[in-house]
Amino acid sequence: MKIEVLEKDETNLRLSIKEADVPLMNALRRIALAEVPSMAIDEVVMIENSSILQDEMIAHRLGLTPLKTDLDGYNLPEECKCQSEFGCSLCRVTLTMDADSTEGTRTVYSGELVSENPQIIPVSDKVPLLKLAKGQKLKLEAYARLGKGKNHAKWQPVSVCAYKYFPKIELLSEQCKDCAKCVDICPKKVLAMKENKVEVRDLLACNLCMDCVDACPQKPSAIKVEWEKDAFIMNIESSGALPPERIIQEATKILDKQLKEFEEQLKVGVK
Amino acid sequence: MIIPVRCFTCGKLIGDRWEEFARRIRTGENASDILDSLGIKRYCCRRMILSNVEIIDEILRFYEEAEKRREARNMY
Numbered sequence: 001m002k003i004e005v006l007e008k009d010e011t012n013l014r015l016s017i018k019e020a021d022v023p024l025m026n027a028l029r030r031i032a033l034a035e036v037p038s039m040a041i042d043e044v045v046m047i048e049n050s051s052i053l054q055d056e057m058i059a060h061r062l063g064l065t066p067l068k069t070d071l072d073g074y075n076l077p078e079e080c081k082c083q084s085e086f087g088c089s090l091c092r093v094t095l096t097m098d099a100d101s102t103e104g105t106r107t108v109y110s111g112e113l114v115s116e117n118p119q120i121i122p123v124s125d126k127v128p129l130l131k132l133a134k135g136q137k138l139k140l141e142a143y144a145r146l147g148k149g150k151n152h153a154k155w156q157p158v159s160v161c162a163y164k165y166f167p168k169i170e171l172l173s174e175q176c177k178d179c180a181k182c183v184d185i186c187p188k189k190v191l192a193m194k195e196n197k198v199e200v201r202d203l204l205a206c207n208l209c210m211d212c213v214d215a216c217p218q219k220p221s222a223i224k225v226e227w228e229k230d231a232f233i234m235n236i237e238s239s240g241a242l243p244p245e246r247i248i249q250e251a252t253k254i255l256d257k258q259l260k261e262f263e264e265q266l267k268v269g270v271k
Numbered sequence: 272m273i274i275p276v277r278c279f280t281c282g283k284l285i286g287d288r289w290e291e292f293a294r295r296i297r298t299g300e301n302a303s304d305i306l307d308s309l310g311i312k313r314y315c316c317r318r319m320i321l322s323n324v325e326i327i328d329e330i331l332r333f334y335e336e337a338e339k340r341r342e343a344r345n346m347y
Contacts, residue, residue, distance in 0.1 A: 128273060159283040
């Protein structure tokens with residue numbers, strides 16, 4: 001298998017993966033979406049809420065705010081040694097908020113959450129959580145814990161985790177009349193005209209829609225769009241909770257763990 | 272009511288971009304250009320911001336007025 005990084009920044013990762021197959025790619029994608037743990041607020045104790053939003057709505061908004069996650073320092077509550085309903089310092093982080101408005105209406109942002117662990121803080125401190133009119137108050141205590149995307153979407157570490165086949169575009173130059181119909185119809189602007197000749201400008205953007213093949217007036221078509229059977233482009237967009245490369249590393253670890261468990265159970269079963 | 276924290280469809284965090292969008296749209300900038308520069312690419316996330324109406328501001332006016340009246344009463 002050959003992996004090449006096409007694009008990488010804080011939240012995005014685009015990989016070209018060659019000599020792989022669909023079952024593996026799909027397993028990694030599904031694990032990244034549903035099984036890789038991340039931190040999110042799960043329980044909220046309202047001490048005082050005189051704002052115009054209901055307790056439940058504020059709790060929901062707090063839950064959806066992504067938190068920076070430290071996977072090595074915390075356990076999943078169901079795997080933690082404490083086995084306590086309320087959690088312990090290894091599986092729970094307490095965040096508090098005490099906001100009021102003394103002068104006119106103001107917006108309360110996620111940055112006003114005070115965490116007991118300075119590493120576990122909201123990804124962005126500019127998320128508007130609610131608005132308070134003069135004299136209104138909000139005081140709460142929130143408990144964040146690790147969880148999995150299959151239990152609630154707030155624990156999903158990725159917003160996009162998708163793969164597609166690696167495209168292969170062939171221009172049959174002897175048949176092509178350079179009418180530029182394929183260039184105009186392409187929704188992803190993969191093709192371009194250069195010195196009155198059609199050329200492939202951005203191969204990786206192609207989503208294999210085949211519009212260019214249909215638009216070609218030549219019969220048979222002068223453009224051929226195919227894909228490589230064993231090469232993929234994988235796109236991972238993190239919510240900010242974990243770096244995207246960490247998410248895919250965790251996904252491989254989880255797949256490994258699941259396969260090992262399957263093997264052990266199989267051995268026990270067939271004996 | 273108030274800008275949702277995440278995109279309903281894909282789950283991308285969009286709440287933190289609303290205020291910049293609202294500020295720049297008031298200066299007459301093109302909505303599509305603002306969304307591009309904020310890094311909101313997919314149409315699911317773009318509609319979250321484009322179609323949001325901050326109704327909370329309308330509701331809060333009632334509470335502002337009530338507070339003003341209470342203050343006026345306390346003055347005498």
